[in-house]
Amino acid sequence: MNLGIEGRVAVVTGGSAGIGEAVAQELLENGACVLIAARDAGRLRATEETLAARTGGRISSIAVDVADADAAARIADAAVSRFGSLDILVNNAGRAHAGGLMSATEADWEEMTSVKLTSMRRLCKVAIPIMGRRGWGRIVNMSSIGGIYPNPKLLVSHVLSAAICNLTKSLALEVAGMGILVNAIGIGAVATDNWANNMLPAVRRGRPELAALSDHDVLAKVSAELTPVGRPGSAREIAAIAAFLASDRNGFVTGDTIEASGGSDRFM
């Protein structure tokens, strides 16, 4: 399928690894110019070089913490100055926070809210006027299946994911008349560093009987138990959905949260 996004300018936050990297690759393979944003400048540069070599596409990067107050403006300025526009925004930066209400600190709430929700709001706000100039825009917000089916083992993440689904729906209605479509993806278990760093330790604490298994085997076992398709998802499977939502082939889906979880309502 030709996505019809040749020459479109995309921003992918958290584009240096995992799902964001896969989304950036998918958009580059379809002819979009892509600006990836993340904090670790070394990894960002390495991903930029890898994706440029792999796809031959036009890619650039900006080292930035999306939680910073000026991050959204810096990212939008970089997209416009380097590629001339900002047509596609993929709000993907972030991580999971394992635990419930009682174990989450003030700092946890503040950091998670800034990175996931506040940055998304700010980026949408700076991107929409730029998209409006061309009368075309696509926004894809990475949420979690837990935004629809809350799991107390990931309470902070899932409260924010629910807020992302809600923001996505309302914003889609606000900008529908401008040619801008806004959607979210309710992601289930996907094998990335985020899973390994932020969920696996909590799974191991709660399941001491899995101590002898490798990280790979723990993910395989938990996914087989909780996911009807019997395995975790891949970053490329999420990227394919994001690319469609971000494309010109999508003209009629907006305000939706696509469940991409292998049929599961939880992943730990």
Ligand SMILES: NC(=O)c1ccc[n+]([C@@H]2O[C@H](COP(=O)([O-])OP(=O)(O)OC[C@H]3O[C@@H](n4cnc5c(N)ncnc54)[C@H](OP(=O)(O)O)[C@@H]3O)[C@@H](O)[C@H]2O)c1
């Ligand atoms: N994997 C899953 O099972 C799963 C499930 C549900 C939802 N999600 C959501 O999907 C998104 C992508 O997750 P992933 O699994 O691909 O994670 P990942 O492999 O850990 O990649 C996260 C990306 O976000 C960047 N990032 C993190 N915090 C940032 C910040 N404050 N400012 C700028 N960039 C930041 C990271 O780079 P730096 O660290 O260098 O900044 C990296 O590029 C996240 O929002 C996550 O919550 C994932």
